Amino acid sequence: MKFVFVPITIAFVFLCSCKPSYEETEIPLDTYTLEEGFTLKVLASEPLLKAPVAMDFDDKGRMWVAQMPGYMNDMQGSAENDPVGSIRIIEDLDHDGIADHAKIFLDSLVMPRALAHVYGGLLYAEPPYLWFVEIKDDKPANPVLVDSLYAVEGNPEHQPNGLLLNVDNWIYNAKSNFRYRRKNGVWEKEPTTFRGQWGISKDNFGRLYYNDNSRILLGDYVLPNSLISNKYSVPSSSVDNLITSDQRVYPLHATSVNRGYAKGVLNQDSILINATAACSPLVYRGGTFSDSYDQNVFVCLPEGNLIKRTILNFQGDSITARHAWKDKEFLASTDEGFRPVSIKNAPDGSIYIVDMHRGMIGHHAYLSPYLKKKTSKTRLDTITDFGRILRVKREGTPNLPLPDFKTTNGKELISLLSSDIGWIRDRAQHHLIHRKTDELISEVKNYLLNSAHSWGPLHALYVLEDWNELSFEFLTEVIKKGHQNSMAHALVLSKMYVSEENKDLAKDILDYVLEKDDITLDIYLSSILGDWIKLDSTKFTESLLTVLNRHPENPIVLEALVSGLDGIESGFIDNLDLGEKEFFAFKESIQNAIANENNNKLNPIFSVKSLNEDNRTSGAKLFSQICASCHGINGQGIEGLAPPLINSEHVDRTERLALIMLHGLEGPIHVNGQEYDLNLAMPGLIRNEEISDKDIADLIAYVTNAFSPTPRTLKEKRINELRNIKSSSGTEFTEDELLQFDVEKK
Structure with missing residues (x-):
């Protein structure tokens, strides 16, 4: 039986051959608190969606959604590598403003996490690949492998994502130091500054913004790649800046967070104090909110079930930010299933929120014993079969017609460069690039030199740049x-x-x-x-x-x-x-x-060819392959085989843990005051030539994170030294010898 925080009514979509009828899911929003002057509406939900993580709009304004239903279906992440992901086209066939139909564009995908409508097709990421496909009758055609090393396989918390088309015609990513574009039919890839973790956005000028778990907003003070011509100089003041030092959040209730046991994470009411899972910042460029919202940044904080509003202050050579309020958020909910993981500027000037609506959004490689224990009581991990797209709109905003980009001529596209809605300006620029004529070259140049619009001329400038004009x-x-x-x-x-x-x-x-x-x-x-x-x-x-x-x-x-x-x-x-x-x-x-x-010390962006897998993720894989069969996937131990690892005093001491992993353990051992005498010797990994010092370090990083209160690491150099420390027998250590090692080390 599923544990659900908000009651829902689900009505499936029926398509009848004579008289079609469309029934939509009804989602009550009484647990959501939104800033005054705005409306919140659920546009799409289950059963049309399941674990959405990213979205984009096509020229018709339809939602295209990447889904990861294989992510954290259980505490072990057991379906992570199953081909159950998809990209769906979400439609509103009866035109009442709520989606009633989902069309599968691509399925059988493993953890798709990013997509973008560019060059008349769809660019999407399915690790380790970045693909481009043409779109013909809402079906993929003529696939092109853009990058075979876009991302390492594994933890989606630490893989490139974003696929943001900027005004400079380049496509940028979070958690990556590469950018992409297609020119004259050829895909190009080149180094750029490494940015953020999950989600990336741009302002009207073309500067980039991003963040990571504990830092709500990071960003560049300058245009991308403008200060990296010298490969032996590493910019530090102009890029990757902390835009705000205030990491305070204001959830409406006590939420479940991974390190809730640590000092300073929760207040006296068990409510989160500072961000721990910030992601997907969005610079608002919609043009339909009030002027005070222009180029504000909205930030997803799924661990707090909220979205924060932050106000940028542009200072010529730098950017600062302050949060809009000191004691509340733009949008917050007491529904612990509300997991905003992405926000998009929409074609109508509103913002769309991708709500993964999943209980567990932290990767199993990072889960603390504290959260695992708490989840066993709250059953948070049973919220798995949901997903929503929500829209925030300013009250009283009329429904604006969407330009028909397919039939709009070149001169009309130029006029759209002056739209107040950033999404329309972006699309007009992108379509103009494919409409080059001698007459339009002159028209675009004239617009660039004479338009009074603050931002439209920038789009015109980069149309000409792509045209080589x-x-x-x-x-x-x-x-x-x-x-x-x-x-x-x-x-x-x-x-x-x-x-x-x-x-x-x-x-x-x-x-x-x-x-x-x-x-x-x-x-x-x-x-x-x-x-x-x-x-x-x-x-x-x-x-x-x-x-x-x-x-x-x-x-x-x-x-x-x-x-x-x-x-x-x-x-x-x-x-x-x-x-x-x-x-x-x-x-x-x-x-x-x-x-x-x-x-010969290059700026790292020119030497890094691909992103390495996070050590705890690598360690989690090794643990599953080598250790879980005896110690249990949750580290609880298996009777007759191995003692528990959870809160074991041996796990808390990294050098002792390394000796056990390397050389093995023989005889009885005490864990949390209880003796385990299994008459079995744990073999060491030192005889396995395929297990490197890095592998042992990754295992230690994972085991201490997953089964002890304090995550720890041990350097590879020290692990190599410990290979030469032998027990009295020359094989497995005994508990007494491990304790004596600790004494001698002191």
Whole structure:
């Protein structure tokens, strides 16, 4: 029998041949509290959905949903590798605003976790692969393997996801240091900054935002890949910044959290204090909420059954954020099955919430004994067969018609670049890319130079970039005539046109930008100065000194300058008479890059080819293969075979645990005051040549996390040393010898 927190009425969809009737699931929302002035509606639910984790919209505004019903069906995650995942098209055939039909687009998938409508088809992730398929009559066709190493197989908490198409025509991911695009029919992949854990978003300017479990909002101060030209310099101030230091959350009730036993996690009423599972930030770009909500960030906190609203403050060279309220959340529920795991800007200007609606959302490799024990009482793990899509809409917002992108002509698409709704602007840009004509080139350029819209010209700029219709002369025109947002992007794009024939015009336009004395423009100007200095140091060094004098200690400006000076750092600093004490921070940054190059120490994004599996996940797999048959999958022990591991004093001591794993254990042993004399010797793993020091380290990471109050690790170097410590018999250790080892170590 399933344990359900909210009563539901389920009516299946029937399609009758004569007179179709559509009945939708009814979900009461009386346990949900939403900010005043907004409405909450369930658009789709079970049986149409089951464990949804990600979604996207097609040009018709239909929901396409990736589902992972194999994830955490039980405490052991036993169905994790079963091909039960799918991507479904969710439809509202009777047009009453609630979904009544689900069409399977792809099934028999293993843990699909991301999807995006791009290039007229669907890009989706099914680890370890990233696939692209064309769409013909709502069916997949002509599959293309975009990346065979997109993600390692295993724990979905630590695999790339997101597939966010940015204004720069590149597709970005969370938990990844690669980005993708298709140009002239060919897929491209290149390094980018490593970002976040689950979910990724963008603002109107094109900066990226992400987070991880315990940090509600992270983000980049600059445009992606704009300050990484120098492979021996690692940006630290301009990217991967903590946007808010306030990690406070305000659940409506006492929720079940993995480390609830630890000091400071819960308050005196057992209510969560700070974030422990933050994910999927969304910068609101819908245009239908009030102005005070423009580019606010909504963050999913499924462990607290809530969604937080955070307000961004743009400061030219940085971004800060504050939470909208100190004692409440934008949306919260007392339904512990409410698990918001993703939020999307919708075609109608509202936001859609993907509610996995699952009891256990933490991977089995990370579950603490505390939560396992609590779950045995609450039966939280029995909430498995649900899933919802909810919509938050501003009260009184009319139902806006969706443009028909299939029939809209090029000029109409250009006009859509000025839409207040970010989703429509994004789609208009993407469709224009595939409608190139000589007439449209002129129209797009005219719009870019003359539109008063703050953001539309950026979309136009990158339509031209994809068409290869930019030139240095035109970019200088954008810088002189365009909106400030377009100026910054034009500076970044001008890097492609550094040449001898352009240097005189470049000097004029760089001087023009410097006269603006604007910190944002100075950052992007700094990022390209080095390329012009390589061409003519006499002509352009003065511009660099102007920037330095203006921002001598600004770490982001310095990162931009060093990025542009790649390859000439040593000669440049030697020939530049800066004085002994002048510009110390700049010289130090240059010297660090030179030292890294001498030591062949690359920025890690240029050397990492794929993401390694998390150690606890690897350890969980090894435990299942090697240890579970005797100790039990839950570490409870098996009578006649092995003692329990849960809260065992031997698990809590990592070196003792390593000795047992390596060399084995013989004779009686005491666990929690009880003697276990099984007349069996546990064999050690030291004789198995396939078990490495890393494997032992991964096992220790998993076992201490799963069966003791405090997760611990042991370095591989120490494990290798412990291989040479022998028992008196030269084989298995006894309990007395293990205790004596502890005494001697002290």
